[in-house]
Amino acid sequence: MKASTKTLIFFMVIYLGSIGALGSVIGYLYYHSEKYKLVENLHMQMRYKARDINSKLEYYHNLESEEFTFYEEGYGIALYDKNKALIASTFDDKIDFSQLFYHKGLDYYLVESIIKEYLNVKYIVIKKTLPIEKLDQILEQIWIVALFGFVFLLFIALLLSKIMLYPLRQAIQTLKQFIKDTAHEMNTPISTILMSQEHMPKENLSPKQLRALDRIEIATKTLSQLYNDLTFISFHTHINYEDTKINLKDIIEERIRYMETMIQFKKIEIECHMIPKEILMDRRKVVLLIDNLLSNAIKFSRQGGYIRIDLCSEQLSIQDNGIGIKEDEKKKIFKRFESTSTQTGGFGLGLDIVSQICREYGIKIEVDSVFSKGSTFTLIFPKQSHK
Template sequence: MSATNASGISFAKYRTLKSFLTLYGVMSVLILALLGILYFQYAKSLMLSSHRLAMQLESESYVPKLKKWLEDDRNLSSFPKDLAYTTALYGYDQQPIVSRLDTAAIDFKENIYLSADHVYLIIPLSPYGMGEYYLIFETQDDGLWRQQALKITLIFGAVLFLMLSGVGYLLSRLILRPMNEAIALLDDFIKDTTHELNTPVSAILTNIESLETDALSPSAQKKIKRIEIASRTISTLYDDLTYLILNHDLSVENTTLDLSRLLHERLEYFRHRIEQKKLILDLTISPDVSLTIDLTKATRVIDNLLSNAIKYNHHGGTIKITLQPQMLCVEDNGIGIPDAMIERVFERYMRADKSVGGFGIGLNIVAMIAKEYNLNITIESEEKVGTKICVTWS
């Protein structure tokens, strides 16, 4: 799974907005298509009604000629012609007796209909006392009604589409408003919490580092180590929260960093946490691997990958770290990620296992930095087997 397109809270917003717009768009298209079809049928019906009236008026003068022909010789060569329409005479069996039409296939189920750009009117002659005969009038359809219907459909369709788009925009804002409000409340809470964390955590770490632990008993040393581990965990969380809230205001200084050296430094930073869970490190770190990136952001990427590998690993598990030119991979054999959640692990506030502490912002920060520096992130995970996250660059 690639996550280079992840940024901020846009994951959840994008998914919600995409679902709504897809449904709304499909419904809008269906409504516009239905209205277009209905209007087209109306225009067609109006055109046929116009032809029906004209043909019926014409038949009033033509039927007497036809009746005279039927009563006289019925000579096919003298079959009466109509100046306005092409005509045909069909028998009771609906077979042509005389026909000058362009087609012999007449649909007797319809009184008037359009077929192959021709309009056909079927007039039963029994009401005129002429037996079971059918008079057929045919005329060429000029298609002007179709062009006019298409023009009006496009104009009104465009207007309706713009109106529906405006309504969709307003509805999308209404739908996203509760999410935005909830996110704003959570961000405000994090800001307030962050301000309160910095001073006590810094004081704890400073005093621990100044202690001469060699003079303490093993039991006291163990307690001090636990305090230091907890403090460093809070300090890492504080750094993440600070970056998340202030990343737009932080000064950026991109330099060519020695990632090999930085990775060793961060491993030393997490040493007590690794020892506490008795984790085994499998390191393949090539020397002098470099990347042009801001130091703070590079630290956040490495720290979050290491922190997750520690946090979600089993007691006594293994962390495999590989650093090569253009690639950093961190792999653990911990609890893994359910398949249904792999697509969402880079969302802000998303945690694969809520029984483990944290705000669910670490991988979101990694994804944000990756997008900024065109880094590619891939994640492979299997539940109860482990997780492997790789960052590559060119």
């Protein structure tokens, strides 16, 4: 995944997540505010109904009639005497006389105490159910507003992200073009220096001149490897690679010979334990893979150190006794432009390329390192490629 895409996703998650959290709080408060209004309105209706029933009781009382009937659609009505004994009721619920207004779920109860009793009625209890369809309407309104709000905010987020990421994308594009131009311009002088160094007569040179020539070779091959890395990063999508059967042992031995001057210059001892191992890969990618792992081992080894290379049918490991890697830096060593060492420098390209190639071919990378004691990079080949 591209860095710009990760940045966009991160921005969208933070932006929409924070807006969503705020919107959820607002929606929650709005829902309960509207529900409270419904309950207050319901409470008022129930109080009016209780007063209306009280008036009817007064009417029957004045007629000196003990027989009365009343029914109100949508209301439950119960009458109790001063001892809270039931006189008449249209529902069977148990009443809590300790509360004047309470609810059980969506059922609300009003307990109205009468100052002047008529027909021995001291308490009028009104029951009414909060209309669930109105609650559903409130929720529906919230969801509709949330949906349109989300679409609008998503549009704003995409617009803002494009505006904010535009300078970054321009800078990245400029950097990519610079890398391509640099890689292209490096090819000719590097090739010229290498050819000149190889064909230079060395018979009559003094030891000091030979050492200087070795330094030129090391510097040129270092530049050559950097050129190969830059070329892979800049042009690998435009290059036609072809996977063929390759003996990995032969490639490793060839690259050790290629880096022999660097190895001798640091007086590093190379110990190899390898068996022939065939893999199906593009040769140029295999060379990049081995060159970056081997050159890192050489670069980070101490003067007079050693490098051990083990190759079997299942895996390849390259071990050095160099400066090692700190525990908190292990996670970022495979990121592009991340260099963990301030002493040896580097552009942070090599292990990023190693990681890319390994992902492409299903090769697992394991890193075992102890700071100031050394590192071991192990490539575990997929089972189908074991030969």
